[in-house]
Amino acid sequence: MTRTAIVTGAARGIGAATATRLAADGHAVAVLDLDEAHCADTVAAITDAGGRALAVGANVADATAVTDAVARVEAELGAPTILVNNAGIIRDNLLFKMSEDDWDSVLSVHLRGAFLMSRAVQAHQVTAGWGRIVNLSSTSALGNRGQANYAAAKAGMQGLTKTLAIELGRYGVTANAVAPGFIVTDMTRQTAERIGVGMDEFIAARAAEVPVGRAGYPDDIAAAVSFFCSEEAGFVSGQVLYVAGGPRA
Ligand code: NAP
Numbered sequence: 105m106t107r108t109a110i111v112t113g114a115a116r117g118i119g120a121a122t123a124t125r126l127a128a129d130g131h132a133v134a135v136l137d138l139d140e141a142h143c144a145d146t147v148a149a150i151t152d153a154g155g156r157a158l159a160v161g162a163n164v165a166d167a168t169a170v171t172d173a174v175a176r177v178e179a180e181l182g183a184p185t186i187l188v189n190n191a192g193i194i195r196d197n198l199l200f201k202m203s204e205d206d207w208d209s210v211l212s213v214h215l216r217g218a219f220l221m222s223r224a225v226q227a228h229q230v231t232a233g234w235g236r237i238v239n240l241s242s243t244s245a246l247g248n249r250g251q252a253n254y255a256a257a258k259a260g261m262q263g264l265t266k267t268l269a270i271e272l273g274r275y276g277v278t279a280n281a282v283a284p285g286f287i288v289t290d291m292t293r294q295t296a297e298r299i300g301v302g303m304d305e306f307i308a309a310r311a312a313e314v315p316v317g318r319a320g321y322p323d324d325i326a327a328a329v330s331f332f333c334s335e336e337a338g339f340v341s342g343q344v345l346y347v348a349g350g351p352r353a
Contacts, residue, residue, distance in 0.1 A: 105335065107234075108182040110134040110174070112164050112221060113191030115142035117289035118240065120149075121322030122188055122329050127155035129330055131186060134177040136160040138191075156181065164191045164217030174224040183228040186333050189218035189239045189261075194291060196250045196298060207253045214257035218264055222279075226272060235277035236333040239265045240325075243285045243348050258283070262344050269342030278341035280332040285348025286310040287320040315350030 109126045113119040115137035127133045127150040135143040140161030150157035158181050162173035177184050193213050195206035229235025245258035268279035296306035311319045328347045
């Protein structure tokens, strides 16, 4: 069945792969990111393949922007009943060097963003009596040096997910989280730059720690999100699926 999906942070990386995958699954997809113009490539990939997509510029941490964006999706693509909270940033630093702004901005985009988007979209899901929410967590939720802010946000995403599952289940809405390990994207390129290692070397070093012996790619995550969004996943809710090539990456 065709639904309307919103994928946040979908201009690139995991969000772009997820938007493309959900469109291939038959859904109309709102490609939401900070700058509408940056969504053009993802929208073109979807429409070139015969799908339906809409570029939407919005900051997920801004309540008014979120309300306006969801209203625009409803008007132009149809009431959204699938939501993937993927938008994210990193501001890594050891605790003693971490600024208040590093802390606030990371918590704001990941957690406040997922809260605002979920609150806006659940209204349409409850009306439809059907919905899927998938939140992007991370293996960093288990703790990661230099990421006190990000680890706290990604652990928070898991608590949010489980609570949404409990509150919204009676309306036919499931909420699950995907927790990726090391995935090759601009975000991990940023980490390689910060620690002064070339990306190829960084990928090889990280892949050596992964039981399946390779790095992850955005399509690996998109496939897991697609499962949680499917009709047949209706009895799977409040779960966290680590997609990391092993139990920890
Ligand atoms: P990415 O390549 O950096 O893409 C993130 C996207 O989110 C960017 O297009 C960015 O826009 C957008 N964004 C940032 N702040 C936003 C905001 N306030 N409102 C709307 N959009 C915003 O990241 P990625 O690696 O694909 O990661 C996607 C998600 O997976 C994130 O939640 C991340 O924490 C999680 N994750 C990634 C990995 C990994 O190894 N890559 C591992 C675990 C979890 P701009 O380009 O304009 O900044």
